[in-house]
Amino acid sequence: MLSTKQDNYVAIVDCNNFYASCERVFNPKLNNKPVVVLSNNDGCVIARSQEVKDLGIPMGIPVFKIRHLVEIHDIQIFSSNFALYGDISNRIMSIIRSGNADMEVYSIDEAFVNVNPRYKDPIKYATDLKNKIYQWTGIPVSVGIGKTKTLAKVANHLSKRNVGKDNVCLIDNDNIQKLLTRIKVGDIWGIGRRKQRFLKINGIYNAYDLKRANPEWIQKHMTVISRHTVDELNGIKKIELEYENATKKSISTSRSFSRMISDLNTLRNAISSHASRSAEKLRSQNSFVNSIGVYLCTNRFRADLPQYRRYINVQLPIALNDTSGIINAALEGLYKIYRSGYEYKKCGVILTDLIQANEVQQSLFYSRREKDEKISKSIDQINQIFGSDTIRYAVQGQNESWSIKREKLSPSYTTNWNEFLTLKI
DNA sequence: TCTGGGGTCCTAGGACCC
DNA sequence: TCTGGGGTCCTAGGACCC
Numbered sequence: 001m002l003s004t005k006q007d008n009y010v011a012i013v014d015c016n017n018f019y020a021s022c023e024r025v026f027n028p029k030l031n032n033k034p035v036v037v038l039s040n041n042d043g044c045v046i047a048r049s050q051e052v053k054d055l056g057i058p059m060g061i062p063v064f065k066i067r068h069l070v071e072i073h074d075i076q077i078f079s080s081n082f083a084l085y086g087d088i089s090n091r092i093m094s095i096i097r098s099g100n101a102d103m104e105v106y107s108i109d110e111a112f113v114n115v116n117p118r119y120k121d122p123i124k125y126a127t128d129l130k131n132k133i134y135q136w137t138g139i140p141v142s143v144g145i146g147k148t149k150t151l152a153k154v155a156n157h158l159s160k161r162n163v164g165k166d167n168v169c170l171i172d173n174d175n176i177q178k179l180l181t182r183i184k185v186g187d188i189w190g191i192g193r194r195k196q197r198f199l200k201i202n203g204i205y206n207a208y209d210l211k212r213a214n215p216e217w218i219q220k221h222m223t224v225i226s227r228h229t230v231d232e233l234n235g236i237k238k239i240e241l242e243y244e245n246a247t248k249k250s251i252s253t254s255r256s257f258s259r260m261i262s263d264l265n266t267l268r269n270a271i272s273s274h275a276s277r278s279a280e281k282l283r284s285q286n287s288f289v290n291s292i293g294v295y296l297c298t299n300r301f302r303a304d305l306p307q308y309r310r311y312i313n314v315q316l317p318i319a320l321n322d323t324s325g326i327i328n329a330a331l332e333g334l335y336k337i338y339r340s341g342y343e344y345k346k347c348g349v350i351l352t353d354l355i356q357a358n359e360v361q362q363s364l365f366y367s368r369r370e371k372d373e374k375i376s377k378s379i380d381q382i383n384q385i386f387g388s389d390t391i392r393y394a395v396q397g398q399n400e401s402w403s404i405k406r407e408k409l410s411p412s413y414t415t416n417w418n419e420f421l422t423l424k425i
Numbered sequence: 426t427c428t429g430g431g432g433t434c435c436t437a438g439g440a441c442c443c
Numbered sequence: 444t445c446t447g448g449g450g451t452c453c454t455a456g457g458a459c460c461c
Contacts, residue, residue, distance in 0.1 A: 041428090043429060061428085106460095106461085110461075189459095190460080192458060194457090194458065195458080223435060223436080223458090224435080249433075251431085252432075254431080256430090301427095348430090404429095
């Protein structure tokens with residue numbers, strides 16, 4: 001009988017310390033040195049090289065809390081450079097795809113692969129792929145293999161702890177009990193802090209305990225998602241690979257400010273810019289939006305200041321995808337929720353209830369809308385050629401005093417002609 | 426002084442209806 | 444004075460992910 005996809009092994013290819021590794025590719029001096037990459041505004045640690053993990057520095061910690069360690073250990077700090085990481089990610093995904101793989105790009109640094117049964121030896125397939133990616137891009141990856149996505153993720157977790165061989169680990173019937181026993185329940189894909197706490201209270205401590213739990217009981221006391229996790233640990237595929245590049249169901253743009261903002265005018269600039277950027281993302285997937293959410297909030301870490309946070313949804317009379325219409329609706333929301341007398345730290349725009357262009361109903365305003373759409377499309381084209389924000393709406397403001405701080409940015413080695421690496425011969 | 430951003434999915438609970 | 448019950452739909456908020 002022909003093997004079906006149902007029986008195939010699933011592999012997950014996961015880049016090791018991805019952003020930190022990207023910084024190293026073009027700057028070999030960083031090899032063997034501790035490297036961290038920071039979030040927007042150079043706020044929190046969002047990527048750590050192995051050396052930094054070994055120092056016990058946790059993910060997400062604000063950088064000001066580890067200043068002393070930075071000094072002592074000469075930690076190399078970088079602002080996040082998503083242009084660079086995105087480009088390297090695309091290269092890696094192309095390499096995986098070039099092996100005729102059925103794959104799902106799961107995140108910027110991870111891909112699920114349906115291991116074709118013509119690869120008689122999944123471990124060899126994974127090892128070859130891993131070596132090729134390293135050779136062609138300089139990025140080290142780990143591969144986990146199992147009968148389901150959840151088991152592949154568990155195997156991947158183990159592969160980074162030197163289980164298996166050369167950063168490749170496969171879970172099969174022979175080793176599943178031994179390996180799952182070594183995984184804490186909170187390290188399973190889909191089990192977060194809260195579910196972990198609940199499971200522990202009920203005597204379920206490791207992945208093998210959860211594998212043996214009663215699925216009905218889990219569904220009743222947790223969620224259907226958690227039941228799927230139990231099934232997947234038992235080798236029953238419940239979470240399918242998504243081969244197509246799915247259109248997004250919501251689009252959001254938000255930023256923390258580099259300083260506190262109180263005045264409505266600056267908030268208007270920020271909300272307009274986020275609305276404009278969201279509209280671009282919307283058009284890039286050929287969608288229209290029916291409902292626009294706007295929110296703002298004060299700094300929750302400043303207990304000494306009055307706190308305020310509010311979200312509002314603006315329902316549109318007709319679906320839109322033009323920038324000016326979307327900015328107007330977002331500002332309408334802003335005016336409703338803005339209160340003076342607060343120091344705001346962050347605001348954002350969320351487009352929800354999206355539909356594809358062919359589902360849009362015709363309306364009386366059709367001709368007007370068509371014109372706005374054409375304008376937006378032209379702006380997109382110009383901005384694509386001459387750089388984003390070459391053309392923008394006046395309400396977005398001239399100066400961006402609210403915008404982000406990136407003081408430790410590495411060059412965009414691969415995406416900007418002016419910042420290519422130059423070799424001295 | 427300084428604390429990220431962008432997603433998906435589920436559920437509880439309110440509104441509304443018969 | 445007593446004050447139904449069940450269904451659907453919608454949404455805000457939570458949990459989780461990277």
